[in-house]
Amino acid sequence: MTLAIETHQITKLYGDTVANDHIDFSVIEGHIHAVLGENGAGKTTLVKILFGEEMPTEGEIKIFGKTVTIHNPAEALDLSIGFIHQHFTLVNEFTIAQNFALGIEPCNNLFFCDYDTVNKKVKNILDMLEMPLKLDVPVGSFSVEERQIMEIGKALYRGAQILILDEPTSVLTPQKIEKLLDILRKLRQEGKTIIMITHKLEEAFSIADEISVLRKGVLVATLPHDRVNREQLIRMMVGEEPLITLKKEDHPFGDALVQVRNLCVNNYDNRIVKNVSFEIHRGEIFGLTGVGGNGQAELVEALIGMRPASEGDIRFDGKSVVHWDIQKRRLSGMAYVPENRIERGAAVSLSILDNLVMGHHYLPEFHQGLLLKYKNLQSFARDIIKDFEVVASSLEINAGSLSGGNLQKLIIGREFSLNTPFLIVAYPSQGIDIRTTKYVHSELIRRRDTGYAILLVSGDMDEIFNLSDRIGVMYSGELVAITKPEEINRFELGQYMVGSRRNC
């Protein structure tokens, strides 16, 4: 048994923040190693150090037994380490071969590249990944899932023996997650070593040989997957503090706050949302689900006013709002946690404070005439940070320097604190840890109990079943089912989602 990776007392400081605190982390060659931990625990920092994107403040790294210093990604690639980022590192205009060979183009003379040999190698890799993709089209034309697997292919093309994946499943639908995990198992058979960061315990249990848990920069433990259970893992991740347990009681709904009638949404000539009608009552969580890309995103964008409705009506509190702009809708009582929080929900080059006050700044308590009341804004921002447990050293740092999950919490906190009667929440648990997920869920239920109308968009079955009062399923732009969680089981929900069944 040889070790692919061994770190000795790795420490990383960002100013005063200790992101990694004397970590001794080792990964056995040919194994899958899952890394778990709460938001801001230091998982991404640790793997960035292994890939040379960050330099450790202290400590030593051994790769296949050899002590090395990794200054940049090029050196990590030379040591056969590949990193699959959460964002895509593919050039959409290029073909697969041009992407895979970027920076290491085989050139038979000074200038020109021989892509035939690249294509042969690419084809072998894609066959092994069971992805028969067209080789002569730009990668921009492939789906998100296909591009995710392409990223793995790219690392393999570059000769990676060690693959690092940072939350690879958080943007995938359940079916696609299974496919990805199968591919990883296959790569393990081929002898590759894999490190995977995830927030989902089930994934770790189903695939990993060893599981490591980080908490507040410290490596709490590394254990074989069969020597630990769910409860132990959670306790290691969150410490001794108990988790909130969800309690949702039946209660009567109020009147229909949001009424959608025959809504159609076009993207140029394509009809993406077809004739959708439903309503959401006060005191109700309406769970909207479906396989990604079946019109949920466009429906939500039309509700909040980011996209025009081409036909149909949206009534909010009795008034038709289809022709209102986003600000007018928000001021009349809507809040929105978007799906793509980093792109649409935050301005990463601005401070945390700026990000938190956006949308609140025109409320009367925060400005006097033309001037903002900074004291109020600051104490308001501090409250959100505390309630949603955003780990941040100050209000003035860039939102972009927060860990992935902490940025998500920030935006969720901002929109929740608007205290509007209607709340649209897309994929609330994406990228956030167990404890905060529980908090967000309990907040959603508390708001429902006090009479808010909530539209919950999610692909996570647990989330949909545990929170929704009614469930709507979208398939190919239509709302194919409206049902109650107690009236169906998961299998039936799955049938609705793939379009083999409908009830409206």
Added chain:
Amino acid sequence: MENTIEFLRASIRLTTPLLMAALGGAFMQVSGVPNVGMEGMMLIAALVGYIFCFTTGSWVMGLFFGVAAAVIVGIIYAIFVLRLKADIFAVGITLNIMMGGIAAYIIRRYYDQISILLSQDAKLLPILSFSFLDKSPILNLLLNNYSLLIPISFLLVAATYIVFYKTPFGFWLRAAGSNPSAVSASGKSITGIRLSAFVISAVFCGMAGVHLSMGYLGMFALSLVAGRGFIALAIVLFGSGNPIIVLIASLIFGIADAASLRIPTEVIPPQFPLMLPYIITILAIILMSRYARSFTSSEQ
């Protein structure tokens, strides 16, 4: 007939400075950084080149030092943008204004001139004549006997095309523009790639400037660039850096430029033809942005 030929020749002569600068601009554009400093690069190259061609009596020296001056500006531009992370538009525009000031200062302080520098000793860029074109009188009239950089500018279209789409360097450039993290993940340095784009861009703009003073006009004037750097930027944006589209757009502007000099002033007040290139620029940008929007949305 004679008039038509003369008009076409003028169009070609006026196309070159735009084409050369825009091809240079394309190198930066495809790597993800628009070149807003082309106006200043052209102006300083035109001045320095002209001064060297009459002080040394050698057009080679003029060409070399003119281009070198533009490269220095390009490197300063790159340091501010790539290293100090300053805003690319702010630095570009500041450099343009500064080069105007420096040029005015130099001709005032050292040559005691207000806006124009003209010397009998200037050794201008050579005129190329190819004897094989003599056989066809029309082709000879139309295509022969141009100043050195004019045929070169058209050859550079092909060269740029090959570099962009056939060489590894071209792939890195385009990757840097399309998805910088693809470049850094593959272990290459974004800064290094963009720095070379700045330098190449400056060389091309330098040649465009040298052509204006040492080829087209045979003198230096503070107003000789006359917004061509910005028109070139519009051309680059219009073609999103594609050298073929850059060539077509440059020809259109070159023809418009030549036409603006030829419309009789009794028919239309002379100010209007002078506006022509700018009006076309604005129309082109409007059309392009509509095209770009429908393009990106269909991609989604």
